[in-house]
Amino acid sequence: MTNNQTRSDQGASGEGVDPLRLDLQLCFALYGASNRVTRLYRPLLAPLGLTYPQYLVMLVLWERAPRSVGDLGQALDLDSGTLTPLLKRMETQGLVGRARDPRDERRVIVSLTEKGAALRGPAGAVPGQLVCRLGGDLGDLAALRTALQALNRRLDAADGALP
Amino acid sequence: MTNNQTRSDQGASGEGVDPLRLDLQLCFALYGASNRVTRLYRPLLAPLGLTYPQYLVMLVLWERAPRSVGDLGQALDLDSGTLTPLLKRMETQGLVGRARDPRDERRVIVSLTEKGAALRGPAGAVPGQLVCRLGGDLGDLAALRTALQALNRRLDAADGALP
DNA sequence: GCATTTTGTATTGCACACAATATAATAGCT
DNA sequence: AGCTATTATATTGTGTGCAATACAAAATGC
Numbered sequence: 337m338t339n340n341q342t343r344s345d346q347g348a349s350g351e352g353v354d355p356l357r358l359d360l361q362l363c364f365a366l367y368g369a370s371n372r373v374t375r376l377y378r379p380l381l382a383p384l385g386l387t388y389p390q391y392l393v394m395l396v397l398w399e400r401a402p403r404s405v406g407d408l409g410q411a412l413d414l415d416s417g418t419l420t421p422l423l424k425r426m427e428t429q430g431l432v433g434r435a436r437d438p439r440d441e442r443r444v445i446v447s448l449t450e451k452g453a454a455l456r457g458p459a460g461a462v463p464g465q466l467v468c469r470l471g472g473d474l475g476d477l478a479a480l481r482t483a484l485q486a487l488n489r490r491l492d493a494a495d496g497a498l499p
Numbered sequence: 500m501t502n503n504q505t506r507s508d509q510g511a512s513g514e515g516v517d518p519l520r521l522d523l524q525l526c527f528a529l530y531g532a533s534n535r536v537t538r539l540y541r542p543l544l545a546p547l548g549l550t551y552p553q554y555l556v557m558l559v560l561w562e563r564a565p566r567s568v569g570d571l572g573q574a575l576d577l578d579s580g581t582l583t584p585l586l587k588r589m590e591t592q593g594l595v596g597r598a599r600d601p602r603d604e605r606r607v608i609v610s611l612t613e614k615g616a617a618l619r620g621p622a623g624a625v626p627g628q629l630v631c632r633l634g635g636d637l638g639d640l641a642a643l644r645t646a647l648q649a650l651n652r653r654l655d656a657a658d659g660a661l662p
Numbered sequence: 663g664c665a666t667t668t669t670g671t672a673t674t675g676c677a678c679a680c681a682a683t684a685t686a687a688t689a690g691c692t
Numbered sequence: 693a694g695c696t697a698t699t700a701t702a703t704t705g706t707g708t709g710c711a712a713t714a715c716a717a718a719a720t721g722c
Contacts, residue, residue, distance in 0.1 A: 359626035360558055362640055363536070365647035367555065368576045370533035371679075372654040373526070378680085389708060392530065395523055406670060413531045416671055418709050425707080442670045442717050463522035469657040477525055480646045484528035487643060491535040494632040534709075541710085552678065569700060579701055581679050588677080605687050605700040668719070674712085684703070691696080 376469070380462050384455060390426055391459070393419075397432065398456050402447035404437065431455065539632070543625050547618060553589055554622070556582075560595065561619050565610035567600065594618065 374388045381391050389412075396411045397403065403411075409419055423446060426432045431452035437443035467474070537551045544554050552575075559574045560566065566574075572582055586609060589595045594615035600606035630637070 358637065358641055358644065359630060362644045362647070363555060363558075364575075365644050365651060366529075366533055366536055367551075369647050369651055369654065370529055371576060372651060372658070373529060375680080376654060376657060387707065388530075392526065395526075404670080405672095412527075413534060414708095415710065417673080417711075420672060422708070440670085440718075444671060467522060470653050471657070472653055474521065476646070476649070478521055480643075480650060481521060481525045481528050483639070483643045483646060484525070484532050486639070488528060488532055488535060490633050490635055491532065491539060494634070495535070495539060538710080550677065567700080568702095577678095578680065580681075580703080583702060585678070603688070603700085607701065664722090666719100666721075669717085671715085671717105673714070676709105676711090678709080679707085681706090682704085685701085687699085687701105689696100689698070692694090 376466065377462070380465055384459055384462075385429060385431075386455075386459075389414075389418075389422060390431075391462075393422065393426065394431070394452065394455065394459065397446065397448050397452070398459075402445045404443045404445055406443070408446060426452075539629065540625070543628055547622055547625075548592060548594075549618075549622075552577075552581075552585060553594075554625075556585065556589065557594070557615065557618065557622065560609065560611050560615070561622075565596075565608045567606045567608055569606070571609060589615075 377388045377391065381388060384391075386394065392412060393408065396408060405416055405419055405423070408423075409415055412419075423432060423434060427434050430449055433447045433449055435445055435447070437445050467477075470477075540551045540554065544551060547554075549557065555575060556571065559571060568579060568582055568586070571586075572578055575582075586595060586597060590597050593612055596610040596612055597607055598610070600608050630640075633640075
């Protein structure tokens with residue numbers, strides 16, 4: 337905190353917005369927010385034996401399982417190079433099962449074990465704890481979510497464009 | 500894209516906000532946005548020989564250099580375990596210099612080499628390219644920046660609280 | 663029926679991110 | 693001075709994140 341406020345820091349609205357400084361501040365804010373959230377979740381997830389990305393995988397699986405690796409990757413916006421070792425660690429912990437789809441031997445189907453499904457209960461308390469720690473207004477967070485989802489749509493559109 | 504819209508997705512405002520689903524959606528949105536931004540920068544920074552975190556380090560150094568490792572870590576919200584190998588790679592590339600502070604031998608001072616300082620010119624075009632790719636309204640981005648900065652202040656406050 | 667292309671995962675290599683620990687140097691206290 | 697506590701960085705180990713590549717199974721073309 338308390339840095340990159342050199343020069344005058346033109347306001348959030350109006351027409352005199354400098355794209356370069358805005359980009360710089362947005363990069364820092366987004367990058368920092370993501371790291372901070374991961375850090376804040378860490379102590380809450382450690383008792384469950386989960387890292388933050390593993391927690392996100394479980395959230396997706398709790399919504400619907402079993403699913404293929406590719407399906408998971410699409411939901412989480414991660415590729416197989418990231419998911420494969422992550423899922424193997426979760427398999428070692430007995431949270432998920434991995435097996436080839438007999439109907440298409442190229443696919444690997446990820447399923448919830450009983451232990452993995454049972455973890456949903458204790459994990460249900462985590463978001464509450466976090467929101468409690470954060471305090472403040474929930475409306476702010478809802479607005480932020482909406483803004484980030486809009487950004488993500490723009491980022492997806494920008495990704496497949498010129499390359 | 501086009502996922503996590505299960506069930507009805509209660510709106511951005513109003514009072515019937517479910518903290519659990521909000522948390523879930525916010526996590527996905529923030530995590531995904533951070534990854535997407537890194538991906539989008541990658542091809543723009545590759546010609547400069549920089550990764551995204553290295554680019555952030557250079558942004559900080561272009562604002563003010565030389566600085567100590569701890570100073571950099573505070574500005575970027577990263578610890579030495581992350582910065583040390585990152586800075587060593589940048590030193591190998593000839594972008595920065597690392598030297599002990601003669602006035603306090605515990606400190607390592609990171610300075611810009613001529614090559615590192617010269618990179619500021621070409622790098623100046625990067626934010627413009629990105630904003631161009633993103634398109635749309637700049638006001639949105641300014642509002643998002645402000646919202647993220649507010650979130651970061653809350654996250655910082657929540658971090659040092661109960662542990 | 664066989665060769666080619668496409669599709670879905672896995673593997674490998676490199677670069678973060680951080681907790682835990684180690685190391686070394688300054689600062690404080692008596 | 694001598695001892696202890698604090699401070700600043702480095703090291704180590706684990707876990708992502710992604711590009712590039714490899715590989716195997718299915719779909720397609722002839």
